[in-house]
Amino acid sequence: MIEPSKDKRRGSGNAPAKAAFDPNGPVGRKLKSFYDVIETEPVPDRLLDLLEKLDEAERKASGDP
Structure with missing residues (x-):
């Protein structure tokens, strides 16, 4: 049997x-x-609508108008 490290074909x-x-x-x-x-x-x-909603939620959470 040939050891994997000695097999030249690989x-x-x-x-x-x-x-x-x-x-x-x-x-x-x-x-x-x-x-x-x-x-x-x-x-x-x-996707644009979802991103706008995320921005709005982040503004409300941070207290920015």
């Missing part, structure tokens, strides 16, 4: 993990393209 073990988190790698480029599309979409009115 490589370092960290290379695939590093490649997956490389911002210039294929996964990073694909994620960037998804985020670029989302970034150009307008903020939904419902």
Whole structure:
């Protein structure tokens, strides 16, 4: 039986993990393209309304008019 640390076919073990988190790698480029599309979409009115209600509640809680 071959010990995992001695098995040359496996490589370092960290290379695939590093490649997956490389911002210039294929996964990073694909994620960037998804985020670029989302970034150009307008903020939904419902979310804007909720944020306004949150701001109002925080102003009331802090005593600001």
